[in-house]
Amino acid sequence: MNEPKVSVIVPVYNVEKYLSRCLDSIVLQSYQNLDIVLVNDGSTDNSLKICQDYAENDSRIRLIDQNNKGLSVARNTGIDIASGQYICFIDSDDWVEPDYVEFMVKMSIEKDSDISIVSSYNSTDTRDIITTKGWISNKVETYDTFTALRLLTEDVKIHSHAWDKLYKISLFNNIRFPEGKNYEDIFIMHILFAHSASISISEQPKYHYYVRNNSIARNYKRKNILDYFEAEFSRLDYMQKHYEDLISLQNTKIMELVLSYYPKFKYERNDTSRFYKQDKKIFNKYVNNAESAYKRNHENFTDPKYSYMYAIYSKNRILLKIISPIGNNVISRVKTSKHKSQIKRLLYNDNKFREQLKEYSGKHKIILAGVPEYDNLGDVAIGFAEERFLRKYLSNNTSFLAISENDFFKYFNDIKKIVLNDDVIVIQGGGNFGDQYFDQEKLRNIILKNFKNKIILMPSTFYMKNKNNTAKYLKYYDRNNLFLFFRENKSAQIVF
Known part of the structure; x- marks a missing residue:
């Protein structure tokens, strides 16, 4: 043949x-x-x-x-x-x-x-x-x-x-x-x-x-976000015309996107960029659809996950200001009101970002690396909980800086310049310690390779795709300046 x-x-x-x-x-x-x-x-x-x-x-x-x-x-x-x-x-x-x-x-x-x-x-x-x-x-x-x-x-x-x-x-x-x-x-x-x-x-x-790191899928600029929404809504239109049984499923996908990008559009009141000015009405239309669906007990909210997402992203404004992970932003906090300071957001602007980073030069700080900028509610919740935990131990002369994975890679040279020898670098935990998740592994490697500071990996789950490489993998993490915490006994027993 x-x-x-x-x-x-x-x-x-x-x-x-x-x-x-x-x-x-x-x-x-x-x-x-x-x-x-x-x-x-x-x-x-x-x-x-x-x-x-x-x-x-x-x-x-x-x-x-x-x-x-x-x-x-x-x-x-x-x-x-x-x-x-x-x-x-x-x-x-x-x-x-x-x-x-x-x-x-x-x-x-x-x-x-x-x-x-x-x-x-x-x-x-x-x-x-x-x-x-x-x-x-x-x-x-x-x-x-x-x-x-x-x-x-x-x-x-x-x-x-x-x-x-x-x-x-x-x-x-x-x-x-x-x-x-x-x-x-x-x-x-x-x-x-x-x-x-x-x-x-x-x-x-x-x-x-x-x-x-500069691929379209990892870039949260205005056109990319709006094209993403247009693509998903065009799919919804198609389902409405040809596949009624899939409408709810596609609505659920869109609901996740709306709730994930919601903070970027609704709560940046001082943002004068064209991203906010031109697209506020467009995006608020999506948000209103989500709110209407929630109020009428739409089938998309029968899964508790989406009710929780809605409650967090659209109801709790204080929480929004703290965690708002989307938009490739770095969310930077200099202590909290408890420590007589304020919440500050760094907008996605290279020059402004670098200038804001310089404000931390010479200051003692805790850096939380790897905060999520995607719509996984579990990871967002973990990041929020870790920040609340770490803030309890901030002294009056210690600042707090949270940075996403992509921003850590993109602005690495600028970040390295402001890190003092006694600063503490904390890596967000979760179910990602091992060879399964590339981005998190890359972040850990770049931190371990370039910093001699005290480094803490927050509670994690250990998993190896290739179990034959476990010993070799863990040898790389056998460092005096690294402190590992795990979420369950099985992971701890494997590592220790």
């Missing part, structure tokens, strides 16, 4: 540092019948030259050079000229396993699937973290349209990424990524699923998603 041709679409924009790694992983695929389409989207670095060199040496590669129009247009350009029976997308700073294409083609043929999905790694230059939770199964599961749409909407087992999937090219006959939008995958993935009779998924990780 002839192998079906697979079109591999690679949008390229200013990735000279990573591009060869990506292209090597594609041209060396075990599956050879490929139509490799490189779309250079107006790169201003050496990316175009790298693409040209690869195209000259591999007849399967076609290179399109166009003015910069964004990721969606670049992908659409590739779709327009794709010649394969199947199509997949690979971002140019990522890379794939040698059998990435072969594995998914086999899934598609054996299961007669319109879309085949694999798991992925969150990767850096030195390590890979498997995104699949728990033990990885070799089993391939196949779902009908409705079940797959439900899993996609839940956003746990199946996500909206374009790049971890193989599609029958016919699905794109009348579907394209929206131009000028971030989160473009979310705008169309449910439509692709709705046009698919069968979707198969494997937990085997075959795609390496390269983790960079």
Whole structure:
């Protein structure tokens, strides 16, 4: 039987540092019948030259050079000229396993699937973290349209990424990524699923998603937030027209987003930025919908989780001012009213942020690193409880500074300048000590590597994905200046 041709679409924009790694992983695929389409989207670095060199040496590669129009247009350009029976997308700073294409083609043929999905790694230059939770199964599961749409909407087992999937090219006959939008995958993935009779998924990780701190998914600027909401509401509109049984589930997803971003819009009364001025009415509309749903005992609130979220985020204004984690802000507190001081928020502004940090230069302080800037209510509650606990031990000449993971990475050099030898660095605890969660592990490593201060890891749960590496892993944490606390006996027994 002839192998079906697979079109591999690679949008390229200013990735000279990573591009060869990506292209090597594609041209060396075990599956050879490929139509490799490189779309250079107006790169201003050496990316175009790298693409040209690869195209000259591999007849399967076609290179399109166009003015910069964004990721969606670049992908659409590739779709327009794709010649394969199947199509997949690979971002140019990522890379794939040698059998990435072969594995998914086999899934598609054996299961007669319109879309085949694999798991992925969150990767850096030195390590890979498997995104699949728990033990990885070799089993391939196949779902009908409705079940797959439900899993996609839940956003746990199946996500909206374009790049971890193989599609029958016919699905794109009348579907394209929206131009000028971030989160473009979310705008169309449910439509692709709705046009698919069968979707198969494997937990085997075959795609390496390269983790960079400046990626869109980790950036809370105005356009990214509003595009995210627009994408989710477009999905809700689709469900209302075509899948009534999924409306409540999609409403629940939107409810989480509204409650998570609520503080940024409603309580920054002194914010004069265009982010607040232009979008206050838009976002308050979302908030009003949430409030109305709550008041009429909407089915979204039958799960206690959302009632608690609503109570915390929209009712307790004092708590909001303390924990407000969204917006990539650093929430900085110089003691509390008990210590005759005030609550202060640092807005997302590089210059202002750095100037505010300088205020802590020369002051004795406790730094709580890793406070959440995402919508996990449990982590937010842990961070709030830890701050209340730590504030009890602030002396009159000690300041308090809480910093998120992303901000710690982004402003690391500025933070390092203000840390005194006797300052205490506290790392937020939770169920994340071990090799399962990349960002938290990265934060711990950068702190241990660069600071000789007293370092405290707040109560945590220890978990290793690869249990054979436990001894080696724990040896790295055997330090005189590090104090570890655990949430249950099992973790403590393993570590000690």
